[in-house]
Amino acid sequence: MKRLTLLAAAAIAYVLAAWMVAPGFYDGFGPTEPYRWTCPPPQAGANTKPSSGHADIKVTNGKTEAWSVYTSDGQIVIGFLPDSFDVAGKSTVSVDITPLDTCPEPKDVRFVTNVYRITSDAPLKKKANITLLYSNLKPHPDDIYRTDDPNGPWTLLERTSQGQPYTIYSSTDKLGYFAAGYASSTTPPPGGVVTIGGGQALPIIVAVLIVVVVLAGLPLALMRRRRSAEGTEDDGEERS
């Protein structure tokens, strides 16, 4: 009885502790840090606001150097090749990344990341590589989208294969507003990403587990008790 009480107490303690953090903390399948949301989904738990980023890219011999600009939380990175900007006599080019305070919901796109604004004080003349981190709390995005006006239409950027988990890449020839998502006409998780468990299947999985445990566990426990009473229980396990 004491053992059962301790087990029940441990189960309750676990449920309380796990309730305090975002789901998916098992064995390093998810991102190593929780995503920082502008508009956190209800399940996100404690949330830290997303960071901004800034860099002054040095101009050498009339050309900007190769450079990566990123937010301090690493949720967005933009990489520039050498001579990416029209510098026009400047000694440095400033690039700023700012998370948008609001969360636009265009009709034809579902965003699964924050929207970031990337600006520079010199025009871009070469394509830049853009990398967005996304959360494990929402479906995987298919593409990165860009716009000049977050309330206007969004343009799909060239699709790049997804390499690292929870990271999506593309390239852009213009700065502006960026976010990752999927076309609202597709069923999440889009892009042919086959997933098991998780998502909306989870409550069903747990319900099935409970039903199986009750249906199978009660007869088994009763049988064991009966055998125990008859003194035929096989108890060949270790003693501690």
Added chain:
Amino acid sequence: MLRAGAVAVYVLAVEWTRALLAQNSRFVVAALLLGGAALGLAALGWPAERLGLGTSRFALRVVGGLALGGVLLLPAAARGAAAPLLPAGLAAAAIAVSIGEELAFRGALYAALDELGGAPLAIGGSTLLWTLAHALSHPPEFLVAVAAAGLLLGLWRWACKDLVAPLIGHVIADLAL
């Protein structure tokens, strides 16, 4: 003492190496698969009964595993669509690392600590090492939940003298999340 210390150092070294390798996302799957296999090696040489892997009351153990899986998933399930989605390609890795961790922590490490100082040391020590092992792969705010999961699985190991249920519960939790 020497045996318990050696097992503890070995499982910590494997887990930390695995966590460091997995920081390079190209090696995530390899780190999980190889890490799971390396952790499983910790159980080599132990009789199955000492690891909690006996076959008596097997059906009850399986049902217990399903119950543990349900408890581990409950907080995420209760929050509706809260659960992340595990890419199917990681399923084999999830199974490997779950089995490896159980064999290492609630299997070999538990048995070695039990020999050394009895159940309190086995439960407390395996939970502490389990939490430390996850310190490199998880943000600090997750470690309380990790520790609570380790304590629950360790208490099951003690209360039921069984590792089959923690194995099943851990695999279910890793697969479903």
